[in-house]
Amino acid sequence: MPSEKPRRFTFLLLNRFTMMPFAAAIEPLRLANRAAGKTLFEWRLIGPQGDMAACSNGTRMLLDGGLENDQAPGRDEVVIVCGGTEIAREATKPVLNWLRRQARSGAVMGAVCTGAWVLAEAGLLDGRKATIHWENHDGFAEAFPEIDLYRSVFVHDGNRLTAAGGTSSIDLMLHLIAEAQGDALAAEVADQMLHTAIRTGQDRQRLSIPTRIGVRHPRLAAVIARMEANLEEPISPAQLAADAGMSTRQLERLFRRYLNRSPKRYYMETRLSRARNLLMQTEMSIIEVALASGFSSPSHFSKCYRAQYGSTPYRERGTGQPVEGGNSPS
The missing domain is CATH 1.10.10.60 (Homeodomain-like)
Known part of the structure; x- marks a missing residue:
């Protein structure tokens, strides 16, 4: 049954995050609210710098706050780590500690693009299924052998979510929208985005x-x-x-x-x-x-x-x- 309480998302924008996976994650939420005529989803943007995050394409994104803005999440809140280039250097102690605190508080922990690398560094994917962009797959597998790594567009393993990057964020969000509000709304959002083929967690990332x-x-x-x-x-x-x-x-x-x-x-x-x-x-x-x-x-x-x-x-x-x-x- 569709939930009446707005579901809250926190997007952690790491330095040099990639724009497409982030935009592809947040836009389905906006469109779902628009299609429903009410607020089904809420979100905030935070980052290690506090006021602004630099994207890999040079764009700068205004943030709602920094890591010190440590609001205790509800059990239904979703934290999404948005990664990009040179991801290993973004796994700083403050970022890892913040993520661990969110996980201990009961938040659903997720990542798009290379954000999965930072979740893994925090130990939040140990023993879990996950995915990451195909270009980073081999390095990730070598660095984190304890994680069950897949080549699918996204993976939903309990309270852990990972999407490979690019447009795969759309498919992950449509999956979450369908879970929370039903398939009809997810289909309407996909139609608005001209996303004509909704992929599942079984679909692979790369072209044949x-x-x-x-x-x-x-x-x-x-x-x-x-x-x-x-x-x-x-x-x-x-x-x-x-x-x-x-x-x-x-x-x-x-x-x-x-x-x-x-x-x-x-x-x-x-x-x-x-x-x-x-x-x-x-x-x-x-x-x-x-x-x-x-x-x-x-x-x-x-x-x-x-x-x-x-x-x-x-x-x-x-x-x-x-x-x-x-x-x-x-």
Whole structure:
């Protein structure tokens, strides 16, 4: 039965938060109030700086207060952490302590985009299901192995909510609106937003492989899916071909025709992309990043990385130090 009491949301805007996930979270609440002709949802904006939060696109958002504005939430209040770029540095002691206090008071704790990283640092996702933007997925999984991480657009696990970023906030909020006020209102809000396909917690974040690569070839898509699922322990082209029911030469021709590169090159680029994400998003050592990306030799990893990105892994980190592990054998 629809609730009569307005549900309160607190949006914690961290520095360099991304605009789209935040806007996609707050607008469905406004539209739900407009469609219902009464206040079903209320919200406030707070941030570590107190008066203003800077968005990753340079926009500045006026806030209702800072973390010292520590009102005790009701059990139905929802706290949403809005993250963005360079998220690890936003997990400061004041922010983590504030989040833990909110959780102890009984608030539902949520996050959009990379805000899940800060919830995880606060220990508020331990043993829970969660999601984060696909670009941050590998780094998050390495940093927080105790969290059951999904690649879906959003996850609702009890009193924990996470949305992956971008427009996924719309789907999470429509889900909450439907829970509180019914499916009809959620559908009306979606219609107002021209959001023609409401996604559920079962929908995955990324486009299908054929859509991503611009090629609709079932066997090519199947091979790429196997590559993406086996980055830490790469599978040989011969084995990939055999498992796909073709010869190695046929596999080579398939990749050359549609992707203008060899299977080996495509696989290498995919592994190096993962390595770069891990370097940028985690505190893993260079050798740990190398191993997690399928390189047993740090020197070989450094050589391949430089060829792809024009910089070595340790320079990317800004350490100015040689790659760990020396010249260990491949």
